[in-house]
Amino acid sequence: MSERWGSGQMDGLTYWWGKARLLTYSLKVFVYVVDDVLIDAASWKLRRPFLRYFSGRLPERLLLTHVHEDHCANAAMLASRGVTVFAPEAAQNEIGVEPKLPLYRRLIWGRRPPFPAMPLPETVETNRHSLRVIGAPGHTQDHVVFFEEKEGWLFTGDFFLTARPRLVLKDEDLSKTILSLESLAELPFRLILGAHEGPLQGGPALFKQKLSYLLELREKVEALREQGLSDEEIDRRLFPSKPLISRVSGGEWASLHMIKTL
Ligand SMILES: [Zn+2]
Structure with missing residues (x-):
């Protein structure tokens, strides 16, 4: 059986990851430690190894990139400590x-209990680092990334994931992802520190x-729309095979959402 969780160090950073599983599907989720700050807080199903790892070294602050259940389910427990x-x-309302x-x-990640939180400031200072909070709409509209300029670290949550997505969550707006990518690509960072892809x-x-x-995909979609194809027909033409998670999620993760929002 492969490892369920682990931790590591890279570039002066500590990270912890846990792996969620459902049948043959599995996905890691990473959290990062910067001095007294923890970035994201993993899922409910990973709460035992997560809390065991952090019990002797609780951070003082938790920063969340967004509030999907695989990133903040342990926020309530951390707040209570x-x-x-x-x-x-x-x-804030969610x-x-x-x-x-x-x-x-719920089967992959588990529940997401409510929790109290303060709004993120523009910058978070730690002993040795300064994290700039930057809006990065796309995966969700309120998604943020954290940029440590001196080290060239960009903590991306679910903003990046992969360079060639074949499907997105139904709330994702790829037109906004494109605008965010255009502006974030101007930042001088070296490391992408993502929540599922790791460093x-x-x-x-x-x-x-x-x-x-x-942008290439958008051009293809626009050309096919001009030929009179519907978004569903374009989806079948450009993405004929569907990954397992597309079926398991009942279409919540789908290539069609990419076509519709391009
Ligand atoms: Zn997410």
Whole structure:
């Protein structure tokens, strides 16, 4: 059986990851430690190894990139142990209520209890680092990334994931992802520190790859729309095979959402 969780160090940073599983599907989720700050807080199903790892080294503050259940389900428990939680300002109404999640998300990640949080400030200072909070709409409209300029770290949550997505969550707006990629690709970062992909070398070049891929895809979609094809027909033509998660999620993760929002 492969590892369920692990931790590591890279570039002076500590990270912890846990792996969620459902049948043959599995996905890691990463959290990062910068001095007394923890970035994202993993899922409910990973709460035992997560809390065991952090019990002797609780952070003082938790910063959330967005409030999906795989990133903030342990925020309530951390808050009850004295950790100050910060979440994107636009998510303040959502966090006080436990969302009704689709069955597959409850099976993979578990629940997302409500939690108290303060709105994220523009910059978060730690002993050795300064994290700039930057809006990065796309995956969700209130998604933020954290930029440490001196080190060239960009903590991306679910903003990046992959340079060549074949499907997105139904709330994602790829037109906004494109605009965010255009502006974030101008930042001088070296490491992408994502919540599912883990630390990635490559910096803005990877963002530019994703941008070119999405712009090319948009051109193809526009050309097919001009020929009179519907979004569903374009989806079948450009993405004929569907990944397992597309079926498991009942279409919540789908290539059609990419076509519709390009
Ligand atoms: Zn997410």
